[in-house]
Amino acid sequence: MQQTPIFQPYEFSAQDKEKLDRDGHFVLPGLLTPQACEQLTDSLSRIEDLVEAGVKDPLPNHNAAEYDSYLESLIAHPQLLTLARQVLGENIRFDHCVTLNRPSGNQGVRWHSHEYAEDDPRLGFLRIFFYVNGFELNNGNLKAVPGSHLYRDEQINAETDADLQTGWLAGKTHPHTGESLQIEALAIPPASVVLMWTHAAHAVNPRLPDSPTRWAVVYAYRNPGRPSRARWITEAYERKAIPGAEGLMSLY
Numbered sequence: 398m399q400q401t402p403i404f405q406p407y408e409f410s411a412q413d414k415e416k417l418d419r420d421g422h423f424v425l426p427g428l429l430t431p432q433a434c435e436q437l438t439d440s441l442s443r444i445e446d447l448v449e450a451g452v453k454d455p456l457p458n459h460n461a462a463e464y465d466s467y468l469e470s471l472i473a474h475p476q477l478l479t480l481a482r483q484v485l486g487e488n489i490r491f492d493h494c495v496t497l498n499r500p501s502g503n504q505g506v507r508w509h510s511h512e513y514a515e516d517d518p519r520l521g522f523l524r525i526f527f528y529v530n531g532f533e534l535n536n537g538n539l540k541a542v543p544g545s546h547l548y549r550d551e552q553i554n555a556e557t558d559a560d561l562q563t564g565w566l567a568g569k570t571h572p573h574t575g576e577s578l579q580i581e582a583l584a585i586p587p588a589s590v591v592l593m594w595t596h597a598a599h600a601v602n603p604r605l606p607d608s609p610t611r612w613a614v615v616y617a618y619r620n621p622g623r624p625s626r627a628r629w630i631t632e633a634y635e636r637k638a639i640p641g642a643e644g645l646m647s648l649y
Contacts, residue, residue, distance in 0.1 A: 473641030
């Protein structure tokens with residue numbers, strides 16, 4: 398069965414891949430189709446309702462695809478898998494589908510990175526963020542440190558930009574360019590997609606009061622070979638027959 402497109406026509410070039418590998422993140426502005434944005438908003442709203450209702454075991458935001466058929470259908474969407482494989486190569490596994498909704502007044506997320514195969518750069522872990530209604534500077538916006546992913550450090554942590562600058566960032570340079578590492582604050586239009594290597598240092602600013610909810614979800618894929626602490630998949634869901642996801646759900 399042919400699936401409705403979720404992406405507008407685009408090209409992810411060799412130069413784009415080089416920029417992703419150099420910076421650790423790459424923005425594809427306005428990539429999502431209007432229909433995908435509408436369906437994502439409906440699905441993410443339902444997940445947010447479950448979160449606010451206190452549903453657990455499993456947590457709706459961590460195991461979002463297990464609660465929503467549309468989010469589940471995107472795990473093996475041909476366009477999403479093509480994009481993931483353009484970065485990771487053919488041998489990939491699905492890792493998780495997590496909602497990242499930021500309602501009015503949400504306090505954001507401190508600086509952090511994620512783990513995966515710190516000692517083996519041949520094993521990649523890619524996060525693909527769908528930012529349905531985008532974000533502006535200083536209002537629930539994503540921040541990153543270009544080049545930080547090349548350190549493959551899972552323990553980057555800081556409460557504020559200043560803490561990161563005087564702590565982990567102090568004296569560090571980009572392994573490829575030799576330039577000092579710097580924080581980059583992002584602002585992106587609605588319907589945008591962001592690719593990010595898992596070891597990249599990143600954070601999210603608080604969402605301003607009286608702002609509409611920032612609707613977002615991340616789909617993560619990786620090269621198999623190691624366990625993943627981010628892998629939020631219940632045992633029953635791993636065994637579920639999802640059309641097109643054959644071979645994507647097993648750990649190895």
